[in-house]
Amino acid sequence: MNLRAIALVRSNFRTVTASPTGANRLANLFYRNLFGENPILRQLFPAGMDMQRDKFAAALVFLVDSLDDEERIVGFLRQLGRDHRKYGVESTHYPAAGRALYEALRTYTGHAFWTDSIDAAWIEVLELIVDAMAAGAESDDMPAQWDATVVGHQRVLDDLAIIRLRCDTPVPYEAGQYLPVRIPQRPRMWRYLSPAIPWNDAGEIEFHVRRISGGWVSPSMVNETQVGDRWSLGAPLGGLRINQHSGDDVLMIGSGTGLAPLRAQVMELTARGTNPRVHLFVGGHHPCDLYDMYTMWQLAMTNPWLTIVPVCETETDPWWHNAPPIEMPEGLHQRLTGPIGKIVASFGSWADRQIQIAGSPQMIRDTIAALVEGGTPIGNITHDPV
Structure with a gap:
């Protein structure tokens, strides 16, 4: 993208999200448009959408802030596309999401302020998002998720537990990555946890989980998890990594x-x-x-x-x-x-x-x-x- 288009998108996005409720309203419009056009997609999401809206808004902020680093955001979007496979989202769903976000941005901005230049700039951004996420979903030949059994649950603090799992088949993660995790107590909610031990051929993973007051999932992980519970794990994401070749x-x-x-x-x-x-x-x-x-x-x-x-x-x-x-x-x-x-x-x-x-x-x-x-x-x- 050229610098003028990036500036237009950022300026418009700041206007849209300037008020305390701006990002939430934009997310609400997006999901209303998406589910209105594709009602069947609603069943892929949890009943409570508050955290989903927050994640959506945070991802948009990250993307808009990173528009001048296309390699970075393409990598991030392709990773998101791979990650969304665990929900049952397919590459063919992303054009509908692009249209839903386009209409949400237009509605929120208002006809009088939605210029041809802003329109063209956002179309370019949305095409980048749709294409990269669809490509990520199509390029991944790993399973969408793995199953694992809880083999250890140690309550080290009142609000913190160390949980050890053994996967049916080892998950190919790298030390420093994080994994989507789903527990039986909250079957439609995924949370992201970082393994605290490196990959091993026994398929064991250890998570350190802190209970968040008012949280939907972490209290169940800390308070209710028992040895023998079956958890689901999604494809590894992120990547804090040490560059061994830099010499630093x-x-x-x-x-x-x-x-x-x-x-x-x-x-x-x-x-x-x-x-x-x-x-x-x-x-x-x-x-x-x-x-x-x-x-x-x-x-x-x-x-x-x-x-x-x-x-x-x-x-x-x-x-x-x-x-x-x-x-x-x-x-x-x-x-x-x-x-x-x-x-x-x-x-x-x-x-x-x-x-x-x-x-x-x-x-x-x-x-x-x-x-x-x-x-x-x-x-x-x-x-x-x-």
Whole structure:
């Protein structure tokens, strides 16, 4: 796309989503148009559409922000097309989705402000979206989903569980990727979780799941999951990866269960002979959130290229946490206190590092802002879409 077309799309999209309810209204119009033209597609989606609308809006924001990097957004869209196979979405459905979004944008913008130039620019964007997602769906020869059995459920905190599964056939994921997951308690809802261990030929996968207050799925995962439950897993997505050929050392920053994709990569590195230096900052709000420090300490003690730094925002655990305080193993870096992004930035610009960030969307945004303010080149930083 030329720069003028990109500017027109971005300007129009900002106008559409300027109000607090703008993105939600656009999503509502899109799904109303889509299901109005294709009623049969409604059965592919969950009964409650709130989270689906949020995801749709977030994906649109990401795409509009990335229009000047066509290679990046084509890769993202093809991945989305592969991912949507788990819902039963086929490549032939995407033109209908393109029409539904086009009409939603026109309706929301209003006839008086929908110019020929804006029309042409959005048509180009929508053709790119439709073609890339359809191509992604058609290009994938892997199964749309895999079945797995829960073989372990360990409640490490009141709101956090480590869940181990054994797949009927191994899922071909790479350390650092995430997988769509569906549980029997919520059969039409998928959530994305990052394996905390690398791929293995036994087909075992470990997820670290935090219960989200008011969530639809995570409370059932943490509170109700039992050994023997059957889960479904979709095709692997994303890809926080270490570039072994760049020669650069690595900085990893993970908070809460965002540790999982970083942990899996570190474990994978331990099986190799030569590795870059890796600094891994492990964060949590309270000291008790550093639930996996013994494992990380073991990895650091046996791999001299790995440095682990624990970080907490507060000095003490919350009043409702009754377990004894987690002691940092001897030989581990002392625990630091403060927002993890500011703590990491206080060590310098890290301009010579490959940098990965994993955690909540707000944590990722705050950490990127702190690093960039401290002189870190934005091009060094990678994270999955928030």
